[in-house]
Amino acid sequence: MDKLLNVSPSPHQQSPASTRKLMYGVVIALLPALAASVYYFGLGAIIVTLTSVLACVMVEYLIQKFVLKTKPSVSDGSAVVTGLLLAFNVPSNLPVYIVIIGAIVSIGIAKMTFGGLGNNPFNPALVGRVFLLISFPVRMTSWPVPSGFRTGYADAVTGATPLGILSEGIKNGEAVSSLMDKIPSHMQMFYGRMGGSMGEVAAAALILGGIFLLWRKIITWHIPVSVLVTVVIFTGILWLINPDKYADPVFHLLTGGLMLGAIFMATDYVTSPMTHKGMIIYGAGIGIITVLIRNWGAYPEGVSFAILIMNAFVPLLNMYVKPRRFGKEVKNG
């Protein structure tokens, strides 16, 4: 026998799935929403997205190369996903330097300080987004009004988001029904014709991406469905109690960052639970906290905070919510 054989313990075959393929799958799923924001917000959306993605990848590369002195692993695609999601979570007219600060916080602080891919407890893009929201409150809440493709960037006409209009109006004692005239119709919101962060507006495009993620088995239904169902149930109850004070569930589904959060942010592998039972509890928690913040919080929108708060519970959920062990409690007829 002149040929040396490879030996290793079983299994001797592996699935074609890889971290890289999963990450680029998420990128593909985000493309419809990216196309929608380019359509509504024009050049600004392109500048913000490119800046954010490049900055995230560069920050990760530089930290790995010069600070950690390890082999850079930016080709795994996780920094690209973080960059896209950060861009989706900011207004399309945000100055480039603020986007770069967001990328440094997302990757540098929220991801690399914890040890890089797989070790961060909080969703990096959301940490970056919340940091920017607190540091640049005005810049982060002046939303360009969608107006078809245009080349205006920093000087875009801005307006409030539907949630902002609602929250402001209710504070002034106006009834929800009278406020609805100032807000785009549900159908317009479904297609994304409203103010908001550049990637969150088009529910239709986000749902399309979500279907792709489910079809490619990149995510399971548990987190998005439990988030959305919880929001519908909670806001539905409030709406039935007093439709003048609380908006209807469909309004809540289509506005703000709920679709983006439920489909793309809450489902981040690293910062979500690992069992299906845990995922449902985690999703329900996000839904409840979102509705609490939207109705009684200081901010009109709370999806980012809700996800970050539930991220903190993930280690607990992983420790206490276990899959049912085979043969543990035996029920034999």
Place this chain on the structure above:
Amino acid sequence: MFKTFPKGGIHPPENKLTADKAIEILPLPVQVVVPVSQHIGAPATPVVEKGASVRTGQLIAQAKGFVSVNIHSPVSGRVNKIEPVVDTSGYKQMAVVIDVEGDEWVETIDRSTTLVKEITLSREQIIERCQQCGLVGLGGATFPTHIKLTVPAGKKCDMVIINGVECEPYLTSDHRLMLEKGSEILVGASIIMKALGVEKAVVGIEGNKPDAISHLTGLAKDFKGITIQPLKVKYPQGGEKQLIKACTGREVPSGGLPLDVGVVVQNVGTAFAVYEAVQKNKPLIERVVTVTGKSVSKPGNFLVRIGTPVTDLIEAAGGMPSDTGKIVNGGPMMGKALAMTDIPVTKGTSGIIIFPEEISRRAEVMPCIRCGKCSSACAMGLEPWLISVLSEKAMFEKAEKEKITDCMECGACQYTCPAKRPLLDYIRLGKTTVIRMARERVTK
């Protein structure tokens, strides 16, 4: 209706390249190497001397105690030597080496192919015959059959499951056997039912073998109490606990055995061997082995005498491909990689799979991204990521609490891991350590 087990499982590419290849009889080798330990339990004691002449089917090593079986000469010829040789485990084992001369069988063996349906032996005689004829589980675990057929006091058995699942990709030896020896397998199942004193047997077959399902369903009409259960294609359905759950809904308790829920599982190959032993008085001296692989020029299913070198099998399948990188004894999910081909086929060899170089190496390991796919894939409801890390960090007490010993090492977790983590390597380390710790606790 197609049934399956409820939780976990994966669906790797089936690659059943040899499903339509009829079983070929492999020509006799010039020399056989017959290890005296081809089963779980005590090695048998050689009862022939160097230079002795033996006939096909003659006893050459006597079972040592209850958890052991006899070993017979698979060929006729002269004993060349009795010395340790490397077997499929990679370790040296005592073996009887026989130079082949002709093919002269012991007269008491009925070599005709006529089907004998009537079972004349009593329960006790059947069980005794199984040990005498050297019968072990042919699915790969090689557990002595007579022990499985002996129901200990206090336990009750009410049904037999015949395992025709063959959920491992590539392997087709059970599939071919079901197609070509269907009646014999069903008689074998009836014998097993008689030995256990049960009225019911279910043959579980996965839906990717529709010909075997329809063939056996047709034959089963003539057998009392035997039904065929089609199953959804899902790995690891051939695992005893998963198969029992799929066929009956009963769940073997953690740490328990199939008998705890009144079931005994036997492989279709074993059922055939039981038929031959009981009805034809033929000891276990040959078995069907699938030789396959994407680069193999003439893959096939071969009826091989025990002790034949793997090299001969590879030659029969068209020789070793030039791009060979790894040779696996058994299935791709649970089989063992061979370091050399100059080792004998034993009772547990169900297949020889030849992998090309480019898929014979593991992919680069990436950090765990906590996707939870391993937990979803685990049919035992374990959390492979967790018990693997606990073992890696030598936290064995915690791993024991997380039920690491329930792992059957099916490899579904490692197969599905997108970060290509060596989950099962660490779980095996943890499992053997935990079992050793538990033993030490008992002896203290």
